[in-house]
Amino acid sequence: MTTSPVIPIRNVYYMLSYAFRALQEQQYRKLATESFDNIADLCAAILIQGMATQIKRGLSRxxxxxxxxxxxxxxxxxxxxxxxxxxxxxxxxxxxxxxxxVDSQANRIIKSTMLMLSHADISRDRKTRLRQLLACLNDVRRIDLRRTDWNIRYDRNNQTYRMLIGICHLTVRGLLQSSQPGRTLLMDFLDDQQMCRIYEKFLFGYYSHEWRDRINTTHHRIPWMVDGGEDSLLPVMQPDVVLNDGRDVLIIDAKYYTRTMQRNFGRYKMHSANLYQMFTYVKNKTAQLAAVGDTRAVSGMLLYAKTDEERQPDGEFDMGGNVIAVRTLDLDQDFPVIAGQLDDVVARYFPDTMPLA
Structure with missing residues (x-):
């Protein structure tokens, strides 16, 4: 049976708020305390709040x-x-x-998405609010969202649209589709690669925001440490999250799969390609630091979104002097518990950064 990571709707807002930092602004914070019938209802609430603010500021032209x-x-x-x-x-x-x-591409996308949501399974109050806001967009044309160009050029005059367009894209692509009341399976319409992108942004956003005073969070490319020869044909090494406290380095790669383990002849195995990838990241990062006399310890972690499979990947291995761990993040919990799981990673690999009890 195919399984997928299961996420309560109440947590989707928190994930999006780290993926789209604009959602942490004051006007959106009340959404964290609201209840939503389904994910369409959540997306509608975000667009309502965002467009109400944008209309007051003035629509982009x-x-x-x-x-x-x-x-x-x-x-x-x-x-x-x-x-x-x-x-x-x-x-x-x-x-x-x-x-x-005001009949710009960004405004057309937002209006067309709001019209689509006004006919979706959302609360009556939000449908009413959407129609009230749509009355302010009479000079904006409706477009076919299945064929539209989503590549919006952003500048200082329309930066506030970046998150709104992102929410529209999630809505239109059916990224967040309810599977049962109060829960959502995030694999109903998009493939693993597309789903993983949101998960990646959430992890990066969490560490870069919540641990910004103690740990440096980046996702810079890791160079291939080759001895001569041409490296332009080698694949790009782009980790999702790199944590660094000045003494140690932890490379995290987010994995959002329908199946977190491989099964052959009744035996479970970890995804070999993922382990090879992380091994390569860690060894080249270690070599990069050693080349400039830096002796920081480099570790790696594959962090899978937990599914309801019978067996979950879990383990920590010493590979030639580098620790590589495989863990799961249970997103089907209250958000403080999810945050606690992420903080436990810091406690394990950066114990000196933890506040004194």
Whole structure:
């Protein structure tokens, strides 16, 4: 039977708040205490709060080009098109005009997602609130979200849209789909790679925020420590999380799989490719530090999102002087318990950073 990590809806907000740091701003904090019928209801609540704030600030605008048949030339005159359509005989010209408008791609995506949510299985109050906000978007066109371009260019004027577009993308792709009341299976529509990306961002966001005063959290690439030769053909080593307290280093790779173990002929085995990957990360990081006389201990951890499989990966191995651990994170718990599991990782590998009892 295929299993998937199970996450209570109440925890999805917390995961998203670390993946999208904007959700930790004051106007969103009350969402942590609200109850939601399902994940669509949660996404609707986030968009309602975000767009209510954005409308007060002012919707983002951008220049949008369109062609019009005009009496008075404006913008770029399209001579060829005007001749082809014989508009000059009517003393009119076809011109391409750039208008500075709220009918931007970002606003179109948000409006279209809100319209979709207004017909979804969400609370009546949120449907009403969505329709009230949609009335403020009358100058924004609806688009087909199945075929739209999600690549939005962000600048200092529209940075507040980054998280909102991310939530729209999750909603449209069916990333968070309820499987039973109060719980959600995060594997119903997206594959392991797409699901793992949210899990990765959550882990990185948690450590970079909650431990920022004691531990440096990065995800820099690890160079291949090759002795001469061309390394451009080698794969990029990009760990998900690297924790460093100045004395020790821990490399964490997030794994979000339907099956956390391999089973052959009735015997469970850990995913060999994941172990090889982490072994390579740890050994090259150790060599990189040693090249500059740095003797910090480097360890590695594969951190799987726990499923309800019969057997879960768990173990710690000394491989040639480096410790490599395989652990699971149980996301089907109250969030303080999840946070405690993540803090226990710090306690195990960075004991000197822990506060005194």
């Amino acid at each position: 951008e220049y949008v080009s369109h062609a019009d048949e005009l009496d008075s030339p404006r913008g770029k005159i399209e001579i060829t098109e005007s001749v082809r359509k014989v508009t000059m005989s009517r003393k009119r010209l076809i011109c391409t005009v750039d208008d500075f408008t």
